Amino acid sequence: xxxxxxxxxxxTGEGTTDASTRRTVPPSAEAxxxxxxxxGTGVSSIALHAGFGAGLEAPPGTVALGAVEADxxxxxxxxxxxxxxxxxxxxxxxxxxxxxxxxxRTTRTQAAAEDLAQEVFLRVYRSRQSYEAxxxxxxxxxxxxxxxxxxxxxxxxxxxxxxxxxxDAKNEETGQSFDLADGALTAEQHLVRRERLMxxxxxxxxxxxxxxxxxxxxxYQGLDYKQIAEVxxxxxxxxxxxxxxxxxxxxxxxxxxx
Amino acid sequence: MxxxxxxxxxRETLPDxxxxxxxxSDGMREHLQAxxxxxxxxxxxxxxxxxxxxxxAPEPSPYFDTRLQARLRQEKAVEAARGHGWLAWLPRPxxxxxxxxxxxxxxxxWQHHASGTVAENGAxxxxxVVQTPSAExxxxxxxxxxxxxxxxxxxxxxxxxxxDSQQNSATATATN
Numbered sequence: 518x519x520x521x522x523x524x525x526x527x528x529t530g531e532g533t534t535d536a537s538t539r540r541t542v543p544p545s546a547e548a549x550x551x552x553x554x555x556x557g558t559g560v561s562s563i564a565l566h567a568g569f570g571a572g573l574e575a576p577p578g579t580v581a582l583g584a585v586e587a588d589x590x591x592x593x594x595x596x597x598x599x600x601x602x603x604x605x606x607x608x609x610x611x612x613x614x615x616x617x618x619x620x621x622r623t624t625r626t627q628a629a630a631e632d633l634a635q636e637v638f639l640r641v642y643r644s645r646q647s648y649e650a651x652x653x654x655x656x657x658x659x660x661x662x663x664x665x666x667x668x669x670x671x672x673x674x675x676x677x678x679x680x681x682x683x684x685d686a687k688n689e690e691t692g693q694s695f696d697l698a699d700g701a702l703t704a705e706q707h708l709v710r711r712e713r714l715m716x717x718x719x720x721x722x723x724x725x726x727x728x729x730x731x732x733x734x735x736x737y738q739g740l741d742y743k744q745i746a747e748v749x750x751x752x753x754x755x756x757x758x759x760x761x762x763x764x765x766x767x768x769x770x771x772x773x774x775x
Numbered sequence: 776m777x778x779x780x781x782x783x784x785x786r787e788t789l790p791d792x793x794x795x796x797x798x799x800s801d802g803m804r805e806h807l808q809a810x811x812x813x814x815x816x817x818x819x820x821x822x823x824x825x826x827x828x829x830x831x832a833p834e835p836s837p838y839f840d841t842r843l844q845a846r847l848r849q850e851k852a853v854e855a856a857r858g859h860g861w862l863a864w865l866p867r868p869x870x871x872x873x874x875x876x877x878x879x880x881x882x883x884x885w886q887h888h889a890s891g892t893v894a895e896n897g898a899x900x901x902x903x904v905v906q907t908p909s910a911e912x913x914x915x916x917x918x919x920x921x922x923x924x925x926x927x928x929x930x931x932x933x934x935x936x937x938x939d940s941q942q943n944s945a946t947a948t949a950t951n
Contacts (some may be wrong), residue, residue, distance in 0.1 A: 613839065618832035627833055634835075635843045639850055710829075717830045736794060736827055757787045764790050768823040775822040 590654035598645045605645075608654075609638055615738060616662060622721070622733050623666040625673075633669060637662045656747045659740065663730050663748055670726075713774045720770045727751075728763035735760055780806040785813050793820035 590611075596604035616634035617627075624630045640661050648657070702710060721732060727749055734740040734748065746756040780802045791797040799807065807814045 609843070613835055613843075617835045617839065621832040622830070627836065630832075631836060631839050631842070635839070635846055638843060639846055642847065642850060713826070714829060717827060721827070721830070735790065736824070737830075737832070739796075741796070742791075754787075757790075760790050761787055764793075764820060764823060767827070768819050771823060771826055772819075774826055775819075 591650045594641075594645070594648055594654050594657075595650055597642075598648050605642060608641070612658060613638075616658075619659075619662055619733060619738055620666060622718075622737060623670060623729075625676075629669075633662075633665055636665055640665075652747060653744065655740070656744055659734060659738070659744070659748045663734075667726060667730070716771060716774055720767055724763055724766060728759055728766070731756060731760050732763045732767070782806075782810060782813055785810070786816065789813075789817055789820050792817060793824045795824075 590608065593604045593608055597608065613634065616637050617630055620630035620633040620637075621627060624633065637658070641658065644661075721729060723729075724732060731745050731749065734745050735742075740748070742753050742756050742760070745751075745760075746753045749756065749759075751759065785803055785806050788797065788799075788803065792799055792803070807817060
């Protein structure tokens with residue numbers, strides 16, 4: 518553990534929320550906090566959930582880490598590299614939700630999504646010694662996640678009959694289903710909603726590999742063009758064009774549900 | 776009327792505009808009001824984005840952290856077993872190479888030492904200075920060797936006794 522830690526304080530709770538709720542944030546606000554959908558690229562101060570389990574346990578109360586600048590996660594990752602496990606616990610708490618969400622939209626079940634999200638963090642941990650602060654931490658994280666997701670999709674291609682996935686199948690542990698049902702809906706409305714959700718999922722997952730990944734990162738994870746370009750190793754203009762084509766396809770294929 | 780901005784320039788920003796990720800500049804706003812095609816396209820993109828919002832993802836399960844911690848502990852145990860300590864900075868191929876070199880060097884030193892000993896022993900034999908190795912104490916050979924030494928000692932005592940008796944008899948003769 519490093520001894521020169523200053524305090525990690527709460528900023529946005531978990532580092533990301535679903536980007537579907539994200540809206541433009543005024544520059545002044547962004548200077549202070551991550552926007553709700555952004556994955557923590559603008560934190561001025563950060564917090565660690567104390568007592569994050571054996572090996573990653575933080576001392577009681579908050580853990581010192583210091584005021585972290587705009588791309589502070591790079592600094593935090595460099596501390597992980599230096600052997601600071603509290604710093605790793607912080608990154609884990611910050612991105613766990615984002616990773617589970619990202620993986621959920623590339624796999625069939627929540628269990629598989631959580632397994633893959635855990636694998637992302639294990640790979641981050643394993644690679645800590647070779648980490649170089651040459652790019653944003655989120656770019657590195659999403660590159661790992663994207664590689665895993667793409668490999669998983671390829672490996673399970675034959676097991677993924679898109680149209681036979683049951684949106685009603687509940688997760689054994691959480692009781693949540695693919696369709697996060699709205700109790701106020703009538704049976705008929707529920708059926709229509711189910712059909713729509715199936716179509717959305719099938720059409721997004723039916724996009725070509727890069728388009729699909731770009732849409733998931735842009736629409737649901739809140740990454741900007743530059744970050745997506747870096748993750749996919751494309752130019753920014755190629756990424757814009759890729760996303761435009763992907764949304765055009767979705768617009769065309771989903772217009773009957775609009 | 777059309778603004779100075781081209782349709783292509785505006786269209787590539789439509790995903791961000793429709794997702795609410797950016798505010799249109801004055802030029803874009805002007806173009807979107809003037810160009811029916813781009814305006815309609817933005818409206819359709821917004822509807823598509825709203826539809827995509829319906830696909831929600833569940834929160835991590837309560838077991839997520841527990842499982843991850845277990846996997847991390849396992850990972851750390853593997854690292855510890857692998858000797859992830861002071862040699863950790865070495866990349867694995869370098870570590871393997873270093874280990875191989877160390878073994879090779881050890882073998883070379885041992886062989887050199889062994890051949891040196893043989894040569895030395897040969898030279899001693901040639902010089903005829905090979906010494907009988909002393910036997911371990913308490914063995915029959917050791918006892919016999921001790922006896923040999925004792926016999927020599929007793930023989931020395933006998934010689935001394937003879938000298939003494941000769942001197943005594945000489946003195947007695949002189950006195951007489």
